[in-house]
Amino acid sequence: MKHLLPKEAWAWLQAETARRAALGQEPPLFVDVRMEIESLYVGRPPGVENIPWYEYPDLTPDPARFAAAVAQEAGDKARPVLLICRSGKRTLDAGKALEAVGFKEVAHVVHGFEGELNDAFKRSSLNGWRFDGLPWEQM
Known part of the structure; x- marks a missing residue:
């Protein structure tokens, strides 16, 4: 499994989408592994499933x-x-589950969408997708 910081993940996703389009292939599948309510109300990257x-x-978890x-x-x-989650932890187990069933190329976003907690127990203030100013949407 590849471990990509948010900006690396975004750059990889853009480059790989373009590369695969030139070959007539589907873009990478971008998966948000958070609960649906988290994804909808906290926010998520555009185009994520x-x-x-x-x-x-x-x-x-039900890995199967x-x-x-x-x-x-x-x-x-x-x-x-x-794969992306809140802080980059769920994606580690989720990625292992995908590799165990034969997925060839799995990557995850280190620090996830909201990032690690700061000293005041707040997210999106140290690192993560949203902290890095990458595209996102919210319901």
């Missing part, structure tokens, strides 16, 4: 269900997958 690693009320949902969306396990 929400496939939760776990969901409320269980809050229990997750991998099957990503495989269905990807259509081909050779298609590159970029």
Whole structure:
């Protein structure tokens, strides 16, 4: 699994999308593994597919269900997958689950969408997708 800082992930996503378009291939699949409510209300990168690693009320990961949902969306396990979550932790386990079922190219966004907590227990103030000023949208 590749570990990409937010700006690296955005640059990789843009370059890989262009490269694959020139070859007539689908762009990388960009997956937000947060719960749907997190993705919608906190915000998310544009063009991301929400496939939760776990969901409320269980809050229990089901790696097989997750991998099957990503495989269905990807259509081909050779298609590159970029994962993002809140802080870059859920994506580590989610990426391992994808690699375990045969995905060839998996990357995740280090620090995720909101980043690490600062000394005042606030996110988006030290690092992360939103902190780095990358494109995002909110419901």
